[in-house]
Amino acid sequence: MTSIESDKDPNLKTTKEIIEQTLNLPETKKIDRQIVKKICELVGTRAARLYAATIGAMLFHCNMVGSQCSVDVDGSLYEFYSNFETRIYDALKELYGPDIAQHAKLGLAKDGSGVGAALMACVASKMKRRPSSNFNVMSLQKAMPDNQSIRDMRNRRDFIELLVYYPCSYGDDPS
Structure with a gap:
């Protein structure tokens, strides 16, 4: 094309x-x-x-x-x-x-799907160590990074990519 x-x-x-x-x-x-x-x-x-x-x-x-934010696009x-x-x-x-x-600000994310897979593996590993092995939405939310960790990432290029994988983890207070 x-x-x-x-x-x-x-x-x-x-x-x-x-x-x-x-x-x-x-x-x-x-x-x-x-x-x-x-x-x-x-x-x-x-x-x-x-x-x-x-x-x-x-x-x-x-x-x-x-x-001001950065959005990395893969593909x-x-x-x-x-x-x-x-x-x-x-x-x-x-x-x-x-x-x-x-x-x-748009940028190219090399291997964005690999980063997402690594993030999910990290969450799965964290969930596996929990006493309750039952998978549900609440246990997934508890395994996600906390709001302060996400706010600390705000100026990093992978912030938006993280939010794509964890849209529920961003708290009500965006500051």
């Missing part, structure tokens, strides 16, 4: 090659290539809006709107898709206003 969107040739030569050779489709007309390019732009914009909606919802849920779409970060910021402004976009 990046190659198609970046195709500046008047006849969309790169798009033609991708459609005809990579997708093994017959000879295309210029209008066909223009439609494919527009579809790629729309799909990329929609993906950025979904990211932005999730980020904005998390910031509202955690009462962090207006606060090859964010890492390799051209202008994707700009589209996320544009969508944040459009959906939630300029305040969120100004205060949220």
Whole structure:
């Protein structure tokens, strides 16, 4: 999709090659290539809006709107898709206003799923050491980091990522 969107040739030569050779489709007309390019732009914009909606919802849920924060995003779409970060910021402004976009700093999280898995392993290990081995929501909440530990992490880049895994652990007092 990046190659198609970046195709500046008047006849969309790169798009033609991708459609005809990579997708093994017959000879295309210029209008066909223009439609494919527009579809790629729309799909990329929609993906950025979904990211932005999730980020904005998390910031509202955690009462962090207006606060300076870092949000790390994992995935090859964010890492390799051209202008994707700009589209996320544009969508944040459009959906939630300029305040969120100004205060949220996006960054690339390498191996975010690995960090999440390690966090869950830590919680599971802590729960296993408890006398009651019955799994329930209350025992999971007790195994989570306490509110002070989370507040201490506020300026670290993994703060929002932690909140994704433990949305209930953030207390009523966001200070």
